[in-house]
Amino acid sequence: MPQDDMLALPMDLGGGDMGGMGGLDMGDFAAPAPMGGLDAGGLSGGMGGGMGGGAVANPAAAASLSGKAKAAIIVRLLLNEGAEIPLEELPDDLQLELTQQMGRMRIVDRETLNAVAGEFADLLDNVGLHFPNGLAGALNAMEGKISRHTHSRLRREAGVRQFGDPWERLKQLPPEDLAGLAEAESTEVAAVLLSKLDTAKAAQMLIHLPGPVARRITYAVSQTANVTPDTVDRIGLSLAAQVEARPDLAFDQTPGQRLGAVLTEAAAAKRDEVLTALDEEDEDFAVSVRKAIFTYALIAERMKPLDVPKLIRVLSQPDLVTAIAFATDEEDVATSEFLLKNMSSRMADNIREEVAERGRVKRSDGEAAFSLIIGAMRDLVATGEIELKSVEEDEEDNG
16 A cells, blocks of 8 residues: 555644644654554543553554554544644645545544554654744744844745635734725725624724725625635735735835924924925925824823823923923913823922922923923833824814
8 A cells, every 4th residue: 555644733732731733743653554454442532441541552553554544543532532623724635634534434443542642642742842833833933033024025935825814914914004905906805804804903994994985895795695715715815915915115104204203303493494394395295294293282182181190200390390381382381281280289289389480491491301201201102001192083172
């Protein structure tokens, strides 16, 4: 009989020492042997029935079995025990071979079962080091350790199918990227995309779509009742391939966000000068820059009152006194009152007294204090300690 190819099993068995092993090479489980000559006897309901009662595994009992047959026995035994085996992580051809092998088998005697189980347990005991399963697993393990350019290049060269379910890749995209994909595709494809996303991510995607487009897509969901799994798979592969084909970008932020961050740190006079020039050159770009700029005056609009104490804790009182004493414009004064209103009344009274005694503040000192407060707030946002209100929320409140 020709030698059967070894059938590797995914070893994430839902707990125990065998979990998380990936696709393990089963070594002697690939030994070629015919399937015949199996003695009659019930298939063991678990290892305890054969091996736990003092029976000794006899390696010779499994000598006539092929690697695929041994793999089928182990899978059947584990399924009987209620183990969760992620067989869906195997390549499709191996899933097919395993299922066909199980369909060809009938009865395994207890001695053979004990021998195969013992051989499999010995194989697990001898595992000293485990590598990720295939290129997909290797890239997941190396993400963040190798350059983003190399990571993206290897992923593109390997192809989307190398990485399992394309929908898992799509679900990781931010809602605005998903909205861009949906808007560029037909309504039917966008409806399938919406249906495959988690409900929270789908709702976020709809927020980033124009109203008429969102209405067409949500109505098209009603037409997806007869869509086949193959169609969904092909749509997922097509969308994921578009994502992988995108060129690497040098910057994570948009031009408006990058320039807005720069102008946030700039002196007020220079910031106004640059924005005036941008208005003359490119009004749309100037609007995007203004949305990204954060100034002392905007603190009252973008910060939530409950987050003010968190900001006060990381600031020194002299900096607060300097900033509040320097704030003379109407919007700056509104921010000062917002901060004083939402801190402890005792601290607010002390700061007001010091401001009254401080007198006039030099522009350089005042703008430096503004920058310290804004920088501290942005650090808290970056660490997730506070969350600012979005520009859209500001516009709704103003409206």
